[in-house]
Amino acid sequence: MRVLGVEGTAWCASAAVFDAETDAVFIESDPYEPDSGGIHPREAAEHMGDAIPRVIETALGHAREEYDDRGDDEPPVDAVAFSRGPGLGPCLRVVATAARALAQTLGVPLVGVNHMVAHLEIGRHRAGFDSPVCLNASGANAHLLGFHDGRYRVLGETMDTGVGNALDKFTRHVGWSHPGGPKIEAHAADGEFVELPYVVKGMDFSFSGIMSAAKDAYDDGVPVEDVCFALQEHVFAMLTEVAERALSLTGTDELVLGGGVGQNARLREMLASMCEERGARFHAPEPRFLRDNAGMIAVLGAKMAAAGDTVAVADSAIDPDFRPDQVPVTWRSGESVARVPGASDDAADLRGAEATVEVRGDTVAKRRLPKAYRHPELDATLRRERTVAEARLLAAARRAGVPTPLVRDVDVPEATLTMQFVGARDLAAGSTVDHARTVGEHLARLHVAGIVHGDPTTRNARVGRDGAPEDGRLFLIDFGLGFQSDHVEDYAMDLHVFEQSVEGTATDPAPLVAAVEEGYRAVGDDAVLDRLRGVEGRGRYR
Structure with missing residues (x-):
């Protein structure tokens, strides 16, 4: 199969030809480069109108010249695939119009491709991985995806702006032109570390605070090289940490990187280091497949067309x-990032996202190991602060009526907690409605006491052993991202983190999510559930 792909979601007009038999990809691109500031939708659409016909003609010319297996009266490709979204509406309309006209002229099927899924699939295709977690780090997006039960599930995402757009906000403030990412990378080479905010909430993250702090630091006279260095060290460490949390939650040992920000060498270095430390495999496609490009559209379009997943022109709205x-993922079946139901973690030595756990009888030694990917100053601060916070909040949660492990010793210099061992397994391997309802009740009790867990995923809820002293109770563990707060917003975010971990790995998450909220409503404040609806709407493109 041979497919022509057309891309133009925002700034890059691109066309490509993918030949499935040889796995060859030809890409012709013409990026829009504004004179100043960021991307202007009207100007970008005008660029698409000028450039899309040219790049398509070049790609078609390549197909005709490169492959001589068809007659003059046969179309040079078997299907036309196009970016259906997400993206800027004016740009998408130009691309869709061109793709429809071309498919009808050639008499071949039309395939509508999701731009972000294409970023994931090109990495999976080039790596040969079965079912990886994907970190998409692009201009307007930043999220973690994993395949389960016929769809890609969002495991974590930005709660405000995409990572590339966040970096561009700083560079526009400084007076640099678009795109800002490469300029930050270049200036960071001569910078020194300065402290900036670091915001991770489960597997979600936020960039608004760190960007405001970076602009303030620059305005206060901190050298721009130092601010750029600190931005990379903080922002990319956040992305690497949540990627590791996603690997831990799902149990997979494969990670792929997608999106234009993935061209940054420091981000790739961090992700590779993290994966090496935990024995996982990492793949970042070559740069031409990381930035916006039609090659990924053509590759995924070929997979979809082979599965019969085409679209009629009348139904091809952007x-x-x-x-x-x-x-609906029609071109895959079987593989899943979710843990096998019923799996246990009886091993004496376990590794989570940020710590190793050594189990000896009824005692657990949890040590937050140094992370080689993080800057030493940032790493030392996070390990110390999280160890102290966890010890304090575990005790406070118990006083609030939430079952947690007893803390027996705290070694702050070694970032180690010695605790009571609780639970036969966590909920990542499978949850019931009763378990979910109990988690909702536990979170409500924490919030009534002014405690935010910070990372209440299914991995951090453990079911007690029958017949043991805990006798089937459900415990909450791992309060390292927790803090004291009286803000409804923070409580709603706790609920969102747990529900997102359920939705990312459960085959039928709806009853479990409903049970969580039922349990919360029985103990907590309805205002938190009302705010939860607003938090859910903040994910990108909701």
Whole structure:
């Protein structure tokens, strides 16, 4: 099969030809480069109108010249694939119009591709991985995806702006032109570390605070090289940490990187280091497949066309808010990032996302190991602060009526907690409605006491052993991201983190999510559930 792909979601007009038999990809691109500031939708659409016909003609010319297996009266490709969304509406309309006209002229099927899923699939295709977690780090997006039960599930995402757009906000403030990422990378080479905010909430993250702090630091006279260095060290460490948390939650040992920000060498270095430390495999496609490009559209389009997943012209409307978890994945089956139901963690030595756990009888030694990917100053601060916070909050949670392990010793210099061993397994391997309801009740009790867990995923809820002293009770563990707060917003975020971990790995998450909220409502404040609806709407393209 040979497919022509057309891309133009925001700034890059691109066309490509993918030949499935040889795995060869030809890409012709013409990026839009604004004179100043960021991307202007009207100007970008005008660029698409000028450039899309040219790049398509070049790609078609390549197909005709490179492959001589068809007659003059046969189309040079078997299908036309195009970016259906997400993206800027004016740009998407230009691309869709061109793709429809071309498919009809050639008499071949039309395939509508989700741009973000294409970023994931090109990495999986080039790596040969079965079922990886994917970190998409692009201009307007930043999220973690994993395949389960016929769809890509969002395991974590930005709660405000995409990572590339966040970096561009700083560079526009400094007066640099678009794109800002390469300029930050270049200036960071001569910078020194300065402290900036670091915001991770389960597997979600936020960039607004760190960007405001970076602009303030620059305005206060901190050398721009130092601010750029610190931005890379903080932002990319956040992305690497949540990627590791996703690997831990799902149990997979494969990670792929997608998106234009993935061209940054420091981000790739951090992710590779993290994966090496935990024995996982990491793949970042070559740069031409990381930035916006039609090659990934053509490759995924070929997979979809082979599965019969084509679209009639009348049904091919664009969707500027097209989320990856809305896409029925017709070209894959069987593989899943989710843990096998019923799996246990009886091993004496376990590794989570940020710590090793050594189990000896009824005692657990949890040590937060140094992370080689993080800057030493940032790493030391996080390990110390999280160890102290966890010890304090475990005790406070018990006083609030939430079952947690007893803390027996705290070694701050070694970032080690010695605790009571609790639970036969966690909920990542499978949860019941009763378990979910109990988690909702536990979170409500924490919030009534002014405690935010910070990372209440299914991995951090453990079911007690029958017949043991805990006798089937459900415990909450790992309060390292927790803190004291009286803000409804923070409580709603706790609920969102747990529900997202359920939705990312459960085959039928709806009853479990409903049970969580039922349990919360029985003990907690309805205002938190009302705010939860607003938090859910903040994910990209909701």
